[in-house]
Amino acid sequence: MLLTAEHLLNYQRCQRRAFLDQRGDLAFRSPPSDFLRKLLEDSALHRREKLSDLTWQSPVYAKGDWQAGAAATQALMGQGVERIFQGVLIVPPEEPEDMALAGIVDLLEKRPGRSDFGDWVYVPIEVKLGKRPKLEYQIVAAFYTQLLAGFQGAWPEEAWLVLREAGLYEVDLWQRVPQMQTVLAGLQETLRASEVPEVFISRSRCSLCHWYGHCYEVAHETNHLSLLPGVTPTRYAALQELGLTSVESLATATPKSLEGIPGFGEMNAHRLIRQARATVLGQAIPYQTITPAQVPTAPVELYFDIEAEPDLELAFLHGVLVVNRVTGEETFYPLLAEQPDQEAIIWQQFLDLVHRYPQSPIFHFCAYEVQTAHRLGQRYGTPPPVIEALVARFVDLHDLVTNSVTLPVESYALKLIARWLGFRWRDQGVDGAQAIIWYNRWRETGDHTYLDAIVRYNEDDCRATYVVKDWLVRECLNQTECQEASG
Numbered sequence: 398m399l400l401t402a403e404h405l406l407n408y409q410r411c412q413r414r415a416f417l418d419q420r421g422d423l424a425f426r427s428p429p430s431d432f433l434r435k436l437l438e439d440s441a442l443h444r445r446e447k448l449s450d451l452t453w454q455s456p457v458y459a460k461g462d463w464q465a466g467a468a469a470t471q472a473l474m475g476q477g478v479e480r481i482f483q484g485v486l487i488v489p490p491e492e493p494e495d496m497a498l499a500g501i502v503d504l505l506e507k508r509p510g511r512s513d514f515g516d517w518v519y520v521p522i523e524v525k526l527g528k529r530p531k532l533e534y535q536i537v538a539a540f541y542t543q544l545l546a547g548f549q550g551a552w553p554e555e556a557w558l559v560l561r562e563a564g565l566y567e568v569d570l571w572q573r574v575p576q577m578q579t580v581l582a583g584l585q586e587t588l589r590a591s592e593v594p595e596v597f598i599s600r601s602r603c604s605l606c607h608w609y610g611h612c613y614e615v616a617h618e619t620n621h622l623s624l625l626p627g628v629t630p631t632r633y634a635a636l637q638e639l640g641l642t643s644v645e646s647l648a649t650a651t652p653k654s655l656e657g658i659p660g661f662g663e664m665n666a667h668r669l670i671r672q673a674r675a676t677v678l679g680q681a682i683p684y685q686t687i688t689p690a691q692v693p694t695a696p697v698e699l700y701f702d703i704e705a706e707p708d709l710e711l712a713f714l715h716g717v718l719v720v721n722r723v724t725g726e727e728t729f730y731p732l733l734a735e736q737p738d739q740e741a742i743i744w745q746q747f748l749d750l751v752h753r754y755p756q757s758p759i760f761h762f763c764a765y766e767v768q769t770a771h772r773l774g775q776r777y778g779t780p781p782p783v784i785e786a787l788v789a790r791f792v793d794l795h796d797l798v799t800n801s802v803t804l805p806v807e808s809y810a811l812k813l814i815a816r817w818l819g820f821r822w823r824d825q826g827v828d829g830a831q832a833i834i835w836y837n838r839w840r841e842t843g844d845h846t847y848l849d850a851i852v853r854y855n856e857d858d859c860r861a862t863y864v865v866k867d868w869l870v871r872e873c874l875n876q877t878e879c880q881e882a883s884g
């Protein structure tokens with residue numbers, strides 16, 4: 398068994414993941430999602446591109462045979478080649494109960510110095526798709542210096558990251574090596590433990606993890622506090638110290654009892670307890686009145702949702718559902734750029750469409766639509782007064798919901814709110830990331846079914862937004878108490 402740089406990286410994100418990756422039952426692991434596959438492909442492509450101006454050699458060995466990879470790398474280092482692409486490093490453990498340490502470095506570059514191989518040493522260079530030199534990357538780079546110290550008999554004095562936008566970044570090894578050794582010791586201790594670390598669902602961290610399905614099930618079965626919006630790992634630790642270990646106990650707590658939590662504040666204390674109560678009751682709890690001016694009802698209303706490909710900085714679909722409350726007609730307009738160079742055309746189509754209904758409010762969910770309207774207006778020379786008049790018609794329902802009602806949901810995303818209200822998407826398990834994958838597949842293959850699936854998904858998002866708006870008006874407008882949702 399090897400303890401690899403990947404384990405160290407994952408341990409910094411989640412201790413449980415490091416444990417499960419080494420000792421978990423593989424039957425509970427999910428295959429990588431399309432989105433994760435795309436990320437890995439993008440990362441590999443980015444690495445190749447960044448290193449394309451350099452010449453290098455790489456060790457030749459049977460895939461997965463780490464020992465053979467290390468032997469081939471050692472041979473290249475012994476020959477003193479200038480650069481080694483994806484060299485394999487393995488060093489035996491210091492303590493017999495520990496595992497051997499190993500890693501595959503993006504690039505090893507030769508420098509003058511003194512090592513077991515001769516008058517040279519190798520330094521590690523890691524290529525990252527990220528824009529910033531995240532601490533977790535720096536810790537991994539420092540880990541490679543420790544591996545190199547064992548592998549070549551000399552500590553490298555440099556380690557570098559190559560970042561997407563910032564370019565070359567030198568890791569401060571005086572600072573990072575001791576930190577890395579602390580992290581490594583923690584990882585070794587976690588892997589020696591008999592118990593798997595406690596689950597903690599954090600959507601940003603867990604959504605790309607192959608243990609998510611399994612961990613979510615565990616969290617759901619135990620009604621884990623991490624499923625409550627607003628419970629961060631830091632707050633969770635503080636709540637545990639206060640003996641508030643379940644949603645039920647939190648629901649009966651007083652805001653004053655949470656005042657000891659650092660940086661928490663009175664407002665957050667009220668909000669979190671209200672969230673626990675809504676969850677226990679399975680019922681919405683209003684706390685701020687919504688007025689008709691905030692959530693207007695008009696003869697014709699527009700529901701708007703954008704699909705975008707961030708890597709191309711492209712808004713490729715403006716979906717608009719036009720709801721005529723007088724006639725009962727509902728018409729969906731998918732304004733789609735089949736190719737990226739059609740973005741200007743669909744932007745103009747969107748402006749023409751919304752100008753046909755100059756008095757209609759435009760409902761959307763989250764700030765992205767407003768930001769994109771500003772960006773597209775600038776990009777395509779739309780006069781600022783036109784953009785200002787357009788944006789003045791926008792109504793952000795996410796903002797309204799989160800500032801007026803507490804719902805028994807695990808997150809205030811459109812999917813979860815609309816689902817709680819009983820709305821169902823026609824296709825299960827689709828999200829914005831999947832729409833991006835489908836758009837890229839359409840461009841690669843020309844298969845129109847990908848575009849059809851995106852349009853269907855986008856229309857459902859617009860219809861879900863419509864359901865949320867109607868519920869807000871029906872149940873919460875000028876009401877002192879929201880009713881339990883039928884869904």
Ligand code: SF4
Nearest residue numbers: 411414603606609612
């Ligand atoms: S799903 Fe989340 S809690 Fe579970 S192992 Fe992955 S990152 Fe950790």
